[in-house]
Amino acid sequence: MRLFSRRVHELSGAYALDALDDAERERFERHLRRCPACADDVRRMTETATAMAMAMAAEPPPGLKERVLAAAAATPQLPPLTPAAAARRRPGRRLTRSDWFPRLALGLAAAGVAAAVVLAVVTVSTQNRLNTVQAQNQQIAAVLAAPDAQIVTGTSSTGGTATVVLSYAEQKMIFTSSGLPRLPNAKVYELWLLSTGSARPAGLLPQPTDGKTAPVLAAGLTSADKVGVTVEPGGGTSSPTTTPILVMTLPD
Amino acid sequence: MTIPTGPRHRVSRVEARGGPAPRPDRSAPPRDDTDLERLLALVARGDQDAFEALYDRLSGPAYGLVRKVLRDPAQSEEVTQEVMLEVWRAASRFDPARGSPTTWALTIAHRRAVDRVRSETAAADREQRSAPVPSAVDDVAETVEASMDAEQVRRCLEGLTELQREAITLAYYGGFTYPQVATKLEVALGTVKTRIRDGLTRLGNCLGRSW
Numbered sequence A: 001m002r003l004f005s006r007r008v009h010e011l012s013g014a015y016a017l018d019a020l021d022d023a024e025r026e027r028f029e030r031h032l033r034r035c036p037a038c039a040d041d042v043r044r045m046t047e048t049a050t051a052m053a054m055a056m057a058a059e060p061p062p063g064l065k066e067r068v069l070a071a072a073a074a075t076p077q078l079p080p081l082t083p084a085a086a087a088r089r090r091p092g093r094r095l096t097r098s099d100w101f102p103r104l105a106l107g108l109a110a111a112g113v114a115a116a117v118v119l120a121v122v123t124v125s126t127q128n129r130l131n132t133v134q135a136q137n138q139q140i141a142a143v144l145a146a147p148d149a150q151i152v153t154g155t156s157s158t159g160g161t162a163t164v165v166l167s168y169a170e171q172k173m174i175f176t177s178s179g180l181p182r183l184p185n186a187k188v189y190e191l192w193l194l195s196t197g198s199a200r201p202a203g204l205l206p207q208p209t210d211g212k213t214a215p216v217l218a219a220g221l222t223s224a225d226k227v228g229v230t231v232e233p234g235g236g237t238s239s240p241t242t243t244p245i246l247v248m249t250l251p252d
Numbered sequence B: 001m002t003i004p005t006g007p008r009h010r011v012s013r014v015e016a017r018g019g020p021a022p023r024p025d026r027s028a029p030p031r032d033d034t035d036l037e038r039l040l041a042l043v044a045r046g047d048q049d050a051f052e053a054l055y056d057r058l059s060g061p062a063y064g065l066v067r068k069v070l071r072d073p074a075q076s077e078e079v080t081q082e083v084m085l086e087v088w089r090a091a092s093r094f095d096p097a098r099g100s101p102t103t104w105a106l107t108i109a110h111r112r113a114v115d116r117v118r119s120e121t122a123a124a125d126r127e128q129r130s131a132p133v134p135s136a137v138d139d140v141a142e143t144v145e146a147s148m149d150a151e152q153v154r155r156c157l158e159g160l161t162e163l164q165r166e167a168i169t170l171a172y173y174g175g176f177t178y179p180q181v182a183t184k185l186e187v188a189l190g191t192v193k194t195r196i197r198d199g200l201t202r203l204g205n206c207l208g209r210s211w
Helices: A002-009 A011-018 A022-033 A038-056 A066-074 A084-088 A097-111 A114-121 A127-144 B033-044 B046-070 B072-091 B101-118 B118-123 B144-158 B162-173 B176-186 B189-207
Strands: A151-154 A163-165 A172-178 A186-197 A198-204 A214-219 A226-233 A244-249
Touching: A002 A022, A002 A038, A011 A038, A011 B162, A011 B189, A022 A038, A022 A198, A038 B046, A038 B101, A038 B144, A038 B162, A038 B189, A066 B046, A066 B072, A084 A151, A127 A172, A127 A214, A151 A244, A151 B033, A163 A226, A163 A244, A172 A226, A198 A214, A198 B101, B033 B046, B033 B101, B046 B072, B072 B101, B144 B162, B162 B176, B162 B189, B176 B189
Parallel strands: none
Antiparallel strands: A151 A163, A163 A172, A172 A214, A186 A198, A186 A226, A226 A244
């Protein structure tokens, strides 16, 4: 047993340089979780590898930045690990504000559009983001305040419900959901406006927190549309690739 | 500033005796990882301005490293885009207890580059790549900061034994697994493991800092 762990320990350098194949990497990572001394070693050696990487820094190609920023704007982010999972990973570490705050924020926002308006103001961290959120909140408020505003609910074939507040006058809708099954990291719920022979992408649902997704605002709505939700890979797609788990017919 | 490393180079046969002295007080400005942590925390909340600032700080090192491993500029650009998107997507998963933001991002970059180079299509032209390829830009660190890093890393790599240096550069800059390194260098597996480990420790001491 001692001999075994010493032999595994010798892999720390190769691990820090990504010089293990997948199987051996996985085995070493299991060992790492039980071996604080190895974790220290790996951390030190990974920092040394970082110095080797910094020595290679080069000017990225022109245009890459714009593409990355545009792609990021359309790519949903992973939620933080749950406090329980974080605690498992790092025993003895106390929860910090950043651990619970985004989750709390998300959960509250999902509780209602009105709550989202208040919370958005609390959570924003830069003026730019503040402006974006205010603009979105104004649009949400405009839909809610529209004289023709209506509420429609629907049930997903995979479980869970959706609530849509819509206004044809504003040509917008607000979509929220509750109880949709959690998806694997590489998948996302995508919202669609469906009309005969066409499906227009209407946004990606944020990762649900406590089963609820924060409101998504979609524009360009007409009375000929239905609202659909599909499960799509990663950053979403431009047309549905799976059968909708939910289709809602809208009132005339 | 070129670094005589990478799979296609034979490192000159100079036996190391002690190597250069550690230089804990570099003249380079300290890398402000607190600042990066702050940016990353904002990115984790979906702040796109913070992400742009983070891109400006990390894309150069990420692209340079990926290109060092992959060689092909078009593939390197593609992989760098994936890496930066992963930084955006997984910002909330960054754990300061396991290293600096720079180390976190460059670990993602190296892993992606290595995955790509080991994938089947890449493996096909791998053998061709191991022949010397004339290249004006490949090993050149292009930014001022990088050239200072490059100078120090080059000096410290020269302080290793030849076997340590070759094993480390083949593994890290070449993207080879340690069994592949053992085959290339015609030494036993166990020898490669320990040379990489000892060499990295010595390299770290020579670089004389932890960041």
